Structure formats: structure tokens, C-alpha cells
Amino acid sequence: MxxxxxxxxxxxxxxxxxxxxxxxxxxxxxxxxxxxxxxxxxxxxxxxxxxxxxxxxxxxxxxxxxxxxxxxxxxxxxxxxxxxxxxxxxxxxxxxxxxxxxxxxxxxxxxxxxxxxxxxxxxxITDTGIRLLVTLLPPDGAKAGLSELTLSANTAITQGGWSLLFCAISASSRLKVLNIDYNNIGDYEAGLFAVSLAGSRSLHTVDIEGCGITDKGAMVILEMLENYPTPLRDLVLAGNDINDAILDDIENCLRMDEDPYSKDKEEWSPQSARPILNRTKSPKIQQQSAPAMF
Missing domain, CATH: 3.80.10.10 (Ribonuclease Inhibitor)
Structure with a gap:
């Protein structure tokens, strides 16, 4: 002890x-x-x-x-x-x-x-469980919800379940860390994830290792990062079939990103966000997996 x-x-x-x-x-x-x-x-x-x-x-x-x-x-x-x-x-x-x-x-x-x-x-956990879990991610302005959620290796969750979760994430004002590695997500859901990330004001760490994402899904994530301000700092994409050039572009976007939702700001607004290429914070994309702590 x-x-x-x-x-x-x-x-x-x-x-x-x-x-x-x-x-x-x-x-x-x-x-x-x-x-x-x-x-x-x-x-x-x-x-x-x-x-x-x-x-x-x-x-x-x-x-x-x-x-x-x-x-x-x-x-x-x-x-x-x-x-x-x-x-x-x-x-x-x-x-x-x-x-x-x-x-x-x-x-x-x-x-x-x-x-x-x-x-x-x-x-x-399956889609039925996702319907329960989204109640722990209340929409902006409601009661406090989770700031960190791990759903790794729940491979029975389908496209419908992930869609529901990503909708909840886009409306949640508190979730900061999301681990959904080793799930059957694929390119379509990666695109929905990118949309939810564009709407999130808090999510800064995401693990989507080994989720069946290819260049197609990665390009949607890249385009989101290039065009929308996001607090994202750490992104794990190891174990997906993504071209190194696309990974490099995603990493560059993250490295150039200055978090418009910084802790020293009481509230983010579109006016407070700087253009994506002027961001100076040093986030990262992880292309190799870190040891699991469980």
C-alpha cells in the first residue's frame, strides 16, 4: 500500500x-x-x-x-x-x-x-449500450457529463451506434478525451467523427488506432483540420491503412494549430479563433501505439 x-x-x-x-x-x-x-x-x-x-x-x-x-x-x-x-x-x-x-x-x-x-x-457493448452512454454526454448548457470516455474494442458497435455517439460528442461541451481504438469504424464513420470534432469545443485527445480507416477517411479528417478551428492536440492513428503523406499533412495541421479553446479563455467564440495556418501550439499525431494503462 x-x-x-x-x-x-x-x-x-x-x-x-x-x-x-x-x-x-x-x-x-x-x-x-x-x-x-x-x-x-x-x-x-x-x-x-x-x-x-x-x-x-x-x-x-x-x-x-x-x-x-x-x-x-x-x-x-x-x-x-x-x-x-x-x-x-x-x-x-x-x-x-x-x-x-x-x-x-x-x-x-x-x-x-x-x-x-x-x-x-x-x-x-453494442448500439443499445451506446444509446445509454450518450446520456452521460449531455448537450451544451445541461448538467456536467464525462470528460473522458474509453470504448476501446467494443467491436459489436455498428455504424448506427457510432453515428449516435458522434452526434452526442458534437453537442457535448465537456468531453476532452475519447478512446475508441480497435473498433470497426471505417471511412464513413471517420467522416462523421470529423464533423463532430469540428463542432466540439473541448475534445483534445482522440485514439482511433486500428479502426479500419483508409486514405478516404483520413482525407476527411485532414480537410476538417485545414478548415475548422479545433482544440485537438493528440491523435492516435496507428494501425490504419493511411498513406504517409496524408499522415504528414495531418500532423502538420495539428502542429500549426493554436487551440482557440485554451484554458486561459473563459469561452470560445468564432471571433477568437485564428486562421488554421497561424496556430502555434505544438500538438501531435501518434503513429505508433502507446502502452495501454489498464
């Missing part, structure tokens, strides 16, 4: 270990709890979720790789979220959540006062 954090990976947790974790949660001694890939008895998971609900210091909860695989555990997690008021980040990557599990969680996620980061990558 580090000060304010407990990080355990791939271990089978004994009842005594879970009891100690629960005591730390109840005394508000933990800000980060990561039990990535750990196994524990159902009765211990129940006690753990009760303690999470009571904890006022917990900011990040990592249950990646199947810790909450079944519906009974998802229900307990939802109950914990209903009581907890401090959590900012929830990681469920690699959980057999599915649309049903997401449905059990969605109200708790939507009503949580602090949650801003959600990872449901590789969670068997």
Missing part, C-alpha cells in the same frame, strides 16, 4: 485482506483503489462495495479485467455509486458488462455528482 492508494493486480484476495481494504475505505484513507484482475468471494465483494459507498476520499476505482463480471456484482457496484459522492474515475475495462450490465449502472453513473472518467473498453 502507498500513501492514499491500494494497487493489487491479478491476485486472489483473502477475506482478511478485503477487511483491511474496507477499513481503509471507511476511515477515508484511500484515494485510489485498483484491484485489476483480482478474484474475491461474493460476500467479500459485497462488503467492499458497501465500504466504497461509505468512503468520502476515494477518487479512482479500478475493477478492470473481470472483477465485476456478473450482474449481481454490477448491481452492488451501482448501489455503491448511489451512495458514494467522491469518485471521479471508474475503470471496468475487460468486464463482461454487456448492454444489460451497463443498463444496471447507467442511472447511478448519470446521477453521480463527481464522476468524470469512465472506461468501458472491451465490455461487450
Amino acid at each position: 502507498l500513501g492514499g492508494s491500494i494497487q493489487i493486480s491479478g491476485e486472489e484476495l483473502a477475506t482478511l485482506e478485503v477487511r483491511d481494504i474496507c477499513e481503509s475505505l471507511k476511515t477515508n484513507s484511500i484515494k485510489l483503489l485498483s484491484l485489476r484482475g483480482c478474484k474475491l468471494e461474493d460476500k467479500d465483494f459485497r462488503k467492499l462495495m458497501k465500504a466504497v459507498g461509505q468512503c468520502g476520499s476515494l477518487l479512482q476505482l479500478n475493477l478492470n479485467l473481470g472483477v465485476a463480471n456478473d450482474q449481481s456484482r454490477v448491481t452492488l457496484l451501482a448501489d455503491a455509486l448511489n451512495q458514494n459522492r467522491s469518485l471521479e474515475s471508474l475503470f471496468l475495462h475487460g468486464t463482461q458488462l454487456g448492454d444489460v450490465g451497463l443498463g444496471l449502472l447507467i442511472k447511478s453513473l448519470a446521477h453521480h455528482p463527481s464522476l468524470s472518467c469512465l472506461d468501458v473498453g472491451d465490455c461487450l
Whole structure:
């Protein structure tokens, strides 16, 4: 245990270990709890979720790789979220959540006062789940929503699901980071993504690695960057069949881009945006994948 954090990976947790974790949660001694890939008895998971609900210091909860695989555990997690008021980040990557599990969680996620980061990558989500998730990206002027969303490797999402998500992104005023790598997106949806990016005032980091995008889709992204101001700073396009010359042009656009939605500006307006080629900020396009942190 580090000060304010407990990080355990791939271990089978004994009842005594879970009891100690629960005591730390109840005394508000933990800000980060990561039990990535750990196994524990159902009765211990129940006690753990009760303690999470009571904890006022917990900011990040990592249950990646199947810790909450079944519906009974998802229900307990939802109950914990209903009581907890401090959590900012929830990681469920690699959980057999599915649309049903997401449905059990969605109200708790939507009503949580602090949650801003959600990872449901590789969670068997389909278009039905996307319809639920867009409720966490409220339109401009509505309540606060997610600032970071990970949907990596949910390959059952179709063109219709992605279209719905990208529409929500264009209207969201808070989403800053979007990870949708290793999905079946393709050129048509890349074009819709470019349109949503042109309308976003906040999205600065996007990972679309390995999404079946070719020169055709990349050209739409390039044309958007050349003609519309955008806060985009980091773009991952590795694993797509895109010509190096187009990648170079996209990178040049990003490097020349001065973010018109800068933190030191209270609100962006078209009048505050400079022409695309006069931008001086140094964003980047990543053509090689970074190690996954889950």
C-alpha cells in the first residue's frame, strides 16, 4: 500500500485482506483503489462495495479485467455509486458488462455528482449500450457529463451506434478525451467523427488506432483540420491503412494549430479563433501505439 492508494493486480484476495481494504475505505484513507484482475468471494465483494459507498476520499476505482463480471456484482457496484459522492474515475475495462450490465449502472453513473472518467473498453457493448452512454454526454448548457470516455474494442458497435455517439460528442461541451481504438469504424464513420470534432469545443485527445480507416477517411479528417478551428492536440492513428503523406499533412495541421479553446479563455467564440495556418501550439499525431494503462 502507498500513501492514499491500494494497487493489487491479478491476485486472489483473502477475506482478511478485503477487511483491511474496507477499513481503509471507511476511515477515508484511500484515494485510489485498483484491484485489476483480482478474484474475491461474493460476500467479500459485497462488503467492499458497501465500504466504497461509505468512503468520502476515494477518487479512482479500478475493477478492470473481470472483477465485476456478473450482474449481481454490477448491481452492488451501482448501489455503491448511489451512495458514494467522491469518485471521479471508474475503470471496468475487460468486464463482461454487456448492454444489460451497463443498463444496471447507467442511472447511478448519470446521477453521480463527481464522476468524470469512465472506461468501458472491451465490455461487450453494442448500439443499445451506446444509446445509454450518450446520456452521460449531455448537450451544451445541461448538467456536467464525462470528460473522458474509453470504448476501446467494443467491436459489436455498428455504424448506427457510432453515428449516435458522434452526434452526442458534437453537442457535448465537456468531453476532452475519447478512446475508441480497435473498433470497426471505417471511412464513413471517420467522416462523421470529423464533423463532430469540428463542432466540439473541448475534445483534445482522440485514439482511433486500428479502426479500419483508409486514405478516404483520413482525407476527411485532414480537410476538417485545414478548415475548422479545433482544440485537438493528440491523435492516435496507428494501425490504419493511411498513406504517409496524408499522415504528414495531418500532423502538420495539428502542429500549426493554436487551440482557440485554451484554458486561459473563459469561452470560445468564432471571433477568437485564428486562421488554421497561424496556430502555434505544438500538438501531435501518434503513429505508433502507446502502452495501454489498464
